[in-house]
Amino acid sequence: MSKVDVLLGLQWGDEGKGKIVDVLTPNYDVIARFQGGPNAGHTLEFNGIKHVLHIIPSGIFHKEKINVIGNGVLIEPAIFNDEVEALRKKDVEPTHNLFISKKAHLILPTHRLLDAANEQAKGNAKIGSTLKGIGPAYTDKIARTGIRVGDILEFDFREKYQLLKFQHLQIAKMQNFDVDAFRIGDMTLDEYEEKWMKSLDTLRTFQLINSEYFINNCLRDGKRVLAEGAQGSMLDIDFGSYPFVTSSSTITAGVCSGLGVAPSAIGRVMGITKAYCTRVGAGPFPTELFDATGRTLCELGHEFGATTGRARRCGWIDMPALRYACMLNGVTDLIVTKPDIMDGFDEIKMCTSYVINDKDTDEIPFEFNEVEIRPNLLSFPGWKQSLSSARSYDELPVQLLQYLEAIEKRSGVRIMAVSVSPDRKDVLFR
Numbered sequence: 001m002s003k004v005d006v007l008l009g010l011q012w013g014d015e016g017k018g019k020i021v022d023v024l025t026p027n028y029d030v031i032a033r034f035q036g037g038p039n040a041g042h043t044l045e046f047n048g049i050k051h052v053l054h055i056i057p058s059g060i061f062h063k064e065k066i067n068v069i070g071n072g073v074l075i076e077p078a079i080f081n082d083e084v085e086a087l088r089k090k091d092v093e094p095t096h097n098l099f100i101s102k103k104a105h106l107i108l109p110t111h112r113l114l115d116a117a118n119e120q121a122k123g124n125a126k127i128g129s130t131l132k133g134i135g136p137a138y139t140d141k142i143a144r145t146g147i148r149v150g151d152i153l154e155f156d157f158r159e160k161y162q163l164l165k166f167q168h169l170q171i172a173k174m175q176n177f178d179v180d181a182f183r184i185g186d187m188t189l190d191e192y193e194e195k196w197m198k199s200l201d202t203l204r205t206f207q208l209i210n211s212e213y214f215i216n217n218c219l220r221d222g223k224r225v226l227a228e229g230a231q232g233s234m235l236d237i238d239f240g241s242y243p244f245v246t247s248s249s250t251i252t253a254g255v256c257s258g259l260g261v262a263p264s265a266i267g268r269v270m271g272i273t274k275a276y277c278t279r280v281g282a283g284p285f286p287t288e289l290f291d292a293t294g295r296t297l298c299e300l301g302h303e304f305g306a307t308t309g310r311a312r313r314c315g316w317i318d319m320p321a322l323r324y325a326c327m328l329n330g331v332t333d334l335i336v337t338k339p340d341i342m343d344g345f346d347e348i349k350m351c352t353s354y355v356i357n358d359k360d361t362d363e364i365p366f367e368f369n370e371v372e373i374r375p376n377l378l379s380f381p382g383w384k385q386s387l388s389s390a391r392s393y394d395e396l397p398v399q400l401l402q403y404l405e406a407i408e409k410r411s412g413v414r415i416m417a418v419s420v421s422p423d424r425k426d427v428l429f430r
C-alpha cells in the first residue's frame, strides 16, 4: 500500500505549484487535483514553451502518467474545452491520460453570473474573485443543489440544468443584477450557454470515473500518487483570511475529502513558498510593500495573475503566516521559489512576528482583517549575483543560504528544493 504525497501552496496562491508538479511528475504514476477549479492558473515552462493550466493537473505533459481531476474540483466545461484545445495545439492528447471524477461538480454559466452579482452586491467589500463561478458553484454543492459531471450522462440532465439556471436567475433578479448587460468575455449569457452546452461533448469523450476507487486501487497496487493543490493555505475557506478566501479546503485535509483517501494514506506533504510574498485580490497582507521595492518585485517577478492578468500585490516573506500554513498542513518538506527575482537586492527582509495593539505576536489573529498589523522585519544582506548559473543547492551564494536557513529555523521545516527560474530544468534539489 503506497501513500498519497501532497504538494500545495503555503501563501496566497501562485507560489509556483504548476512548475514544481511538472518537475516532480517523473517520480509519480498519478497526478491528481483535489480542489479548486478554473480560478487556478498553473504555469509550466520547458523547451521554450510556456503553458498555463487551470483545471487540468500539471502532470499532463508527461504522456505516460495518469492525471486525475478529483471529486473536490469544480469543472467549467467551456473553460475545460478551451484548455483541451490549447493542449492539442501542442500535440498533447489529454483523452489518453486524463480521468475525471463523476462526482466533480459543474460550474454553470449562471454560476459565473452569480459570482459577478455577488461581487457587485458587496460594493467596497469585494473579494476580488476571479469571477469563474467558484463561490456560487461550491455553494450549490453544499446546499445539495449542484450538478455533477456524472449527471451529463443522464437522460434528465437538461431538466436539472434548466431548474438550477432558473433558480440562479431568480437570485440575480433579487440582487437587482442586470442580466442582459452581463458578458463572459464578449458573449451574452445565451451565447455563452451555447458554447458551454457544446463543450459538454468534449467532456463526454473523457473517461468519467469513480475516482475514489481508482485512486485507492492505485495505492493498493503500490502506485505513487501526487496530489496537486490549487490556491494557497491563506486562501483556505476555514483558515484563510475569511471572507477574503476561496470557497474550498486548500490544505492537506482537502486531499482526503477531494480525492476520497483516508488521512492515514497521506505521505509526504511538500509545501511551496515564494522567497517573498504575493497576493491577488482583496484582503489582509501584513508585509505588503507600497514602495519602489514592491513595484520591483512585481515587475521582475512578472507578478500578473495567470488567470485574470491582474497585477499581484507584493511584499516580504511572512513567517507567522508560513508557520501557520506549515502547522495546518503538516508540511514535511519546503520548496522555495523565485529567490532569483531578488538577485539585485541590497537587502532582503523577513517578517518574524506581528505587532498588534503594541503587542508582539506570531499568531494569525481572528481579527486578521480588522486590526492594524505592523510586521516586525528582520534584515538580511542580498547576494547581489545572478542565480542563473547555480547548478546545485550547496553552490548557492552564502547570503541566500543564510536566508534559507532562517526560513527553515522559523518554520521548523527542512527545505528540500529551491527553484531559480520559471524553467523546468532550474530546480536545485538538496
Ligand code: GDP
Pocket (backbone or CB within 6 Å): 009, 013, 014, 015, 016, 017, 018, 019, 040, 041, 042, 043, 044, 045, 301, 302, 305, 306, 337, 338, 339, 340, 341, 419, 420, 421, 422, 423
Ligand atoms: P501556481 O499558481 O502556484 O502554479 O503559480 P503561477 O503559475 O500562477 O505563478 C508562478 C509564476 O512564477 C509563473 O509565471 C512561473 O512561470 C514563475 N516561476 C515559478 N518558479 C519560478 C522561479 O523559481 N523563478 C522565477 N523567476 N519564476 C518562477
Ligand code: IMO
Pocket (backbone or CB within 6 Å): 009, 012, 013, 014, 015, 036, 039, 040, 041, 042, 127, 128, 129, 130, 131, 132, 133, 134, 135, 229, 230, 231, 232, 235, 244, 245, 246, 247, 280, 281, 282, 306
Ligand atoms: P492558483 O492555483 C491566487 C483569489 C482571488 C480572490 C480569492 C477568491 O493559481 O495559486 P475565487 O475566484 O476563488 O472566488 O477568488 O482568491 N484566488 C487566487 N489567488 N492564485 C490562485 O490560484 C487563486 N484562486 C483564487 O484572487 O482574491
Ligand code: MG
Pocket (backbone or CB within 6 Å): 013, 014, 015, 040, 041, 042, 043, 306
Ligand atoms: Mg497561479
